[in-house]
Amino acid sequence: MENSPIDSFPDSTPTAGNERPQPDREGTALTNFIRQMIDEDLKAGKNDGRVHTRFPPEPNGYLHIGHAKSICLNFGIAADYNGMCNLRFDDTDPSKEEVEYVDSIKQNVRWLGFDWADREYYASDYFEQLYAYAVQLIKAGKAYVDSLSAKEIRQYRGTLTEPGRNSPYRDRSVAENLNLFERMRAGEFADGEHVLRAKIDMASPNIVLRDPTLYRIKKVAHYRTGARWCIYPMYDFTHCLSDSIERITHSLCTLEFEINRALYDWVLDNLEVECHPQQIEFARLNLSHTVLSKRKLIQLVEKGHVKGWNDPRMPTISGLQRRGYTPESIRNFCERIGVAKADSMVDIALLEYCIREDLNLRAPRVMGVLRPLRVVIDNYPPDQVEELEAINNPEDPSTGTRKVPFSRELYIEKDDFMEDPPKKFFRLAPGREVRLRYAYFIKCVKVVKDPQSGEVTALHCTYDPATRGGSAPDGRKVKATLHWVSAPHALAAEVRLYDHLFIKENPNEVEEGRDFTHYLNPHSLEILKDCRVEPSLAGTAPGRRYQFERLGYFCVDAVDSFPAKPVFNRTVTLRDTWAKIQKARPK
Numbered sequence: 253m254e255n256s257p258i259d260s261f262p263d264s265t266p267t268a269g270n271e272r273p274q275p276d277r278e279g280t281a282l283t284n285f286i287r288q289m290i291d292e293d294l295k296a297g298k299n300d301g302r303v304h305t306r307f308p309p310e311p312n313g314y315l316h317i318g319h320a321k322s323i324c325l326n327f328g329i330a331a332d333y334n335g336m337c338n339l340r341f342d343d344t345d346p347s348k349e350e351v352e353y354v355d356s357i358k359q360n361v362r363w364l365g366f367d368w369a370d371r372e373y374y375a376s377d378y379f380e381q382l383y384a385y386a387v388q389l390i391k392a393g394k395a396y397v398d399s400l401s402a403k404e405i406r407q408y409r410g411t412l413t414e415p416g417r418n419s420p421y422r423d424r425s426v427a428e429n430l431n432l433f434e435r436m437r438a439g440e441f442a443d444g445e446h447v448l449r450a451k452i453d454m455a456s457p458n459i460v461l462r463d464p465t466l467y468r469i470k471k472v473a474h475y476r477t478g479a480r481w482c483i484y485p486m487y488d489f490t491h492c493l494s495d496s497i498e499r500i501t502h503s504l505c506t507l508e509f510e511i512n513r514a515l516y517d518w519v520l521d522n523l524e525v526e527c528h529p530q531q532i533e534f535a536r537l538n539l540s541h542t543v544l545s546k547r548k549l550i551q552l553v554e555k556g557h558v559k560g561w562n563d564p565r566m567p568t569i570s571g572l573q574r575r576g577y578t579p580e581s582i583r584n585f586c587e588r589i590g591v592a593k594a595d596s597m598v599d600i601a602l603l604e605y606c607i608r609e610d611l612n613l614r615a616p617r618v619m620g621v622l623r624p625l626r627v628v629i630d631n632y633p634p635d636q637v638e639e640l641e642a643i644n645n646p647e648d649p650s651t652g653t654r655k656v657p658f659s660r661e662l663y664i665e666k667d668d669f670m671e672d673p674p675k676k677f678f679r680l681a682p683g684r685e686v687r688l689r690y691a692y693f694i695k696c697v698k699v700v701k702d703p704q705s706g707e708v709t710a711l712h713c714t715y716d717p718a719t720r721g722g723s724a725p726d727g728r729k730v731k732a733t734l735h736w737v738s739a740p741h742a743l744a745a746e747v748r749l750y751d752h753l754f755i756k757e758n759p760n761e762v763e764e765g766r767d768f769t770h771y772l773n774p775h776s777l778e779i780l781k782d783c784r785v786e787p788s789l790a791g792t793a794p795g796r797r798y799q800f801e802r803l804g805y806f807c808v809d810a811v812d813s814f815p816a817k818p819v820f821n822r823t824v825t826l827r828d829t830w831a832k833i834q835k836a837r838p839k
């Protein structure tokens with residue numbers, strides 16, 4: 253896995269992945285090798301000029317940002333070619349699938365901004381048709397019921413270097429196969445007693461073609477078909493036929509299915525089908541400092557490493573949504589990473605860049621103090637309150653200004669003060685003057701400490717009334733501008749700060765004897781219960797996004813927030829680590 257250097261792109265449009273996206277004919281959307289293949293198909297008059305894709309999740313977990321790549325690709329292509337994209341649930345494994353997952357997937361795809369109209373399909377709706385296709389294969393002598401155990405089947409399969417051996421049951425008559433298959437369906441046999449296999453070639457250099465299993469017995473109720481079936485079709489049999497039934501033209505899937513393509517084509521070539529879609533593989537998204545595998549994500553949830561699928565640290569769409577990501581930022585990210593034919597690792601800093609860029613344009617600025625330190629302005633009249641004018645969003649003048657109350661008692665950020673500052677610390681210190689944003693210059697005249705612990709508990713300052721608005725008429729300068737809130741007016745809030753879920757760049761690469769959870773970041777969540785935010789945030793609604801000046805972008809938590817005590821998730825800090833990474837890259 254490696255990143256390719258991306259230095260030739262202007263700073264404002266970073267991209268990642270190993271294929272450089274290029275503007276297409278219209279110069280709007282970005283093209284890629286899949287679009288080029290479709291262009292050629294259209295030119296050749298294939299599929300009567302139709303473009304029809306599908307997004308085929310298995311409802312066995314929540315979708316993650318890798319799925320977003322597939323969603324954007326499939327729905328994006330359909331939209332750009334005036335085609336259609338189906339949402340299809342690939343639900344052939346009843347032991348892992350649930351309605352909760354179906355519902356979350358639909359919500360996620362819609363939230364990302366895509367619409368499948370009435371084309372919501374389920375592989376489980378095709379079970380009867382798939383059964384009929386299996387019977388067709390048996391009748392043609394191209395499938396047989398095998399009675400070897402799973403272990404024996406593995407032993408007979410051979411290896412990459414050795415051919416497999418034929419099962420002793422391989423030459424059962426069509427009549428016997430039909431009879432056994434019917435009885436498998438009728439529930440006469442136990443799990444594992446028989447399977448239905450395609451009769452292809454046990455000596456094929458492609459192991460997938462060594463008589464793959466098409467059906468297995470599984471006496472487990474299905475979340476949609478209940479107890480109607482006790483045999484279930486395998487992925488390789490189901491997927492190509494579902495695509496064919498839905499008249500898909502281009503079946504886009506991730507690279508690990510490349511070796512399965514021969515089987516995809518074999519099934520469709522050996523059955524009477526009207527439509528034979530083309531399978532095209534692309535590289536899956538890997539993102540640094542996280543895992544993108546439902547199997548691993550489910551472990552994080554079940555073992556309590558995170559608080560549910562929508563924990564804001566999770567790379568799930570639901571987690572990103574709750575964290576404060578916008579659908580636009582995720583779509584933008586997916587466009588920037590591009591679509592390539594080789595695996596790569598994308599730095600999570602690019603995802604963060606995308607949300608920062610989006611929120612910079614639209615998030616209103618407010619002031620909030622995460623770790624409050626009390627400041628008393630000794631020379632400010634005790635009963636006076638001023639309403640100072642603050643800019644809502646310098647990137648968008650149409651959003652205007654708001655009033656922020658200023659009074660004798662304020663809170664500033666604890667770490668904006670140091671009693672004994674080192675050389676490079678320019679913020680508040682004893683005897684030093686700084687600017688309060690939108691307000692006045694203040695100077696620290698006294699430090700109050702807890703007599704026991706020595707901790708600084710309050711500061712006494714004076715203000716210069718002539719500096720209202722933030723500049724001194726005598727032209728004197730200060731080196732820092734601090735954010736603040738008025739103590740009697742501020743609203744109490746809880747703030748949750750997040751860091752990468754894993755400390756290791758690629759937690760999928762595990763050292764011997766370790767589990768990927770070994771690399772979890774113990775500091776991925778920090779909860780600050782005693783924060784103060786400006787009063788304009790009273791009554792804010794779940795999902796609203798803000799920039800807290802100097803601190804980052806925050807979003808009102810959709811689960812735990814109450815009007816009287818809002819909870820904010822920090823979506824991302826203001827530090828652009830992506831730009832730094834780009835600069836550090838060798839030219």
Ligand code: ATP
Binds near residue numbers: 537
């Ligand atoms: P996981 O490996 O996370 O369990 P999956 O591939 O088993 O994922 P599916 O529900 O089968 O999950 O995936 C639906 C679609 O999303 C498939 O077409 C799959 O190829 C695609 N997809 C899954 N993960 C990624 C990823 N990381 N990057 C791009 N596409 C992905």
Ligand code: MG
Binds near residue numbers: 310
């Ligand atoms: Mg899968």
